[in-house]
Amino acid sequence: MLSKKTKYGIKALTYLARQEQNVPVSIATISEMENISLKFLESILLTLRKSGLLGSKKGKGGGYYLLKDPKDIKMTTVMRVLEGPIAMIPCVSLNYYEKCEDCPNEAECAVHLLMIRVRDSNLKIYGETSLADLANY
Amino acid sequence: MLSKKTKYGIKALTYLARQEQNVPVSIATISEMENISLKFLESILLTLRKSGLLGSKKGKGGGYYLLKDPKDIKMTTVMRVLEGPIAMIPCVSLNYYEKCEDCPNEAECAVHLLMIRVRDSNLKIYGETSLADLANY
DNA sequence: TATTACCCTACTAAATCTATAGGGTTAAAG
DNA sequence: CTTTAACCCTATAGATTTAGTAGGGTAATA
Numbered sequence: 001m002l003s004k005k006t007k008y009g010i011k012a013l014t015y016l017a018r019q020e021q022n023v024p025v026s027i028a029t030i031s032e033m034e035n036i037s038l039k040f041l042e043s044i045l046l047t048l049r050k051s052g053l054l055g056s057k058k059g060k061g062g063g064y065y066l067l068k069d070p071k072d073i074k075m076t077t078v079m080r081v082l083e084g085p086i087a088m089i090p091c092v093s094l095n096y097y098e099k100c101e102d103c104p105n106e107a108e109c110a111v112h113l114l115m116i117r118v119r120d121s122n123l124k125i126y127g128e129t130s131l132a133d134l135a136n137y
Numbered sequence: 138m139l140s141k142k143t144k145y146g147i148k149a150l151t152y153l154a155r156q157e158q159n160v161p162v163s164i165a166t167i168s169e170m171e172n173i174s175l176k177f178l179e180s181i182l183l184t185l186r187k188s189g190l191l192g193s194k195k196g197k198g199g200g201y202y203l204l205k206d207p208k209d210i211k212m213t214t215v216m217r218v219l220e221g222p223i224a225m226i227p228c229v230s231l232n233y234y235e236k237c238e239d240c241p242n243e244a245e246c247a248v249h250l251l252m253i254r255v256r257d258s259n260l261k262i263y264g265e266t267s268l269a270d271l272a273n274y
Numbered sequence: 275t276a277t278t279a280c281c282c283t284a285c286t287a288a289a290t291c292t293a294t295a296g297g298g299t300t301a302a303a304g
Numbered sequence: 305c306t307t308t309a310a311c312c313c314t315a316t317a318g319a320t321t322t323a324g325t326a327g328g329g330t331a332a333t334a
Contacts, residue, residue, distance in 0.1 A: 002225040004323060007248050014247035026279065035239035040324055046281070059332030060278045075251060088139040102172035110151035110271035111144050114212060117266065121258045129254065134247035141292065163310065177293050183312070196301030197309045 006082040008036045009044045010134070013053070013078065017070040017135035024056070024063030044082070051081040070132035079126055086126065087119045094119075143219040145173045146181045147271070150190070150215060154207040154272035161193070161200030181219070188218040207269035216263055223263065224256045231256075 011034045019025055027045060031038040045064050048054045055067045066073070079086060080095075090098035091106060092115045099106075106112050148171045156162055164182060168175040182201050185191045192204045203210070216223060217232075227235035228243060229252045236243075243249050 002248070002252065003321090007226065010248050010251065011246075024279095028279080035241075037324065039326080042280080043282090043324090049280095056280060057332085058278085058280050058330080060334060062279050062332075064280090089144065104172075108274050109148075110268075110274070111139070111147050113271055113274065114147065114266060115139065117262050118259060121262045122255060125251075125254050125258050129251060131247075134250055137245050137247075137250065140290095161310095165310080174293065176295080179311080180293090180313095186311095193311060194301085195299080195309090195311050197303060197307095199301075199310050201311090 003083060004040075005044055006079070008034070008041060009048060009082040010078060011036065012041065012045060012064075013048070013066070013073070013131055014135050016054070016064065016066050017073075017131050021069070022065050024061065024065045026063040029063070048081065051077075053077070053081065066131075070135055071130050073131040074127055075129045075131070075134075076123065076126040078131070086122050087115065089115045092116045092119050140220060141177075142181055143216070145171070145178060146185060146219040147215060148173065149178060149182060149201075150185070150203070150210070150268055151272050153191070153201065153203050154210075154268050158206070159202050161198065161202045163200040166200070185218065188214075190214070190218065203268075207272055208267050210268040211264055212266045212268070212271075213260065213263040215268070223259050224252065226252045229253045229256050 012030050015030050015034055016025060027038060027042050030036065030045075031041050034041075045054060045056075049056050049064065053067060053073065054064045056062065056064050076086070085093045085096045087093035087096070089100075089111065090096055091100045091103065091109075091112055100109075100112075103109050103112070149167050152167050152171055153162060164175060164179050167173065167182075168178050171178075182191060182193075186193050186201065190204060190210065191201045193199065193201050213223070222230045222233045224230035224233075226237070226248065227233055228237045228240065228246075228249055237246075237249075240246050240249070
């Protein structure tokens with residue numbers, strides 16, 4: 001299942017992508033427009049800022065804004081930041097590899113083989129989809 | 138994340154696919170060979186039997202066996218039985234569709250659009266992978 | 275200098291996951 | 305026909321994750 005965090009994060013990013021670039025939008029505005037709990041959204045936007053996707057401006061007239069052109073924001077990055085590793089199991093993760101304790105031989109493991117295929121297919125989708133693709137419906 | 142239930146279920150199915158067909162294998166044997174908690178595996182195999190993938194034989198010399206040729210068991214079926222819907226969000230689920238409460242317009246929803254692509258890509262992978270493909274490494 | 279709006283920590287209710295416990299039932303072997 | 309191997313089923317429980325809520329601190333702009 002996709003977490004609400006990821007869902008809301010993508011919605012917020014899309015909302016920003018549909019605005020004029022570099023004009024800050026307040027958390028409150030995004031929260032209202034996208035029907036997202038304000039405080040929860042706040043923590044999500046904080047995560048996105050820390051990851052380098054968003055910039056923020058404090059004080060009156062402040063808010064969040066995209067740091068890059070939506071065309072240059074791949075969903076691979078977004079998903080990794082919000083949802084975590086693309087791989088469904090650590091033994092096929094490119095960035096967070098971990099061996100399965102119970103598995104004596106990865107090469108013979110059916111789960112391993114299947115999950116590599118799933119990972120590659122998802123990486124392809126996320127890699128060829130940008131925020132701009134999703135914003136310009 | 139892939140649940141342990143699904144992981145163990147696939148491992149058990151693969152183990153059975155690698156044996157002679159229609160010869161029952163006991164839970165205890167699979168548990169030992171694949172390093173899976175016996176009681177947990179028991180409940181997983183029960184699920185697989187109820188779903189029609191496995192048959193069982195009681196009493197001495199009994200156990201579980203595949204009801205179909207591994208070539209005819211698609212991972213789509215296996216994943217749906219063990220992990221649940223293929224879709225990561227109900228609003229793009231083919232079999233368990235549900236509207237998002239917060240979403241006024243699916244057609245304009247970035248999450249919806251992205252998740253349709255992910256769903257289709259995963260359906261393709263699971264559809265073209267059979268248990269036999271995974272067992273004959 | 276007042277106000278707006280981001281920043282950060284801590285906590286919590288609910289759900290899900292990953293089992294474990296304990297016994298009941300069936301059927302084959304001897 | 306009795307023993308026993310092995311499936312069948314329900315209930316429970318600890319750990320983890322999710323989806324927030326609460327409450328205040330800090331910075332910058334008008």
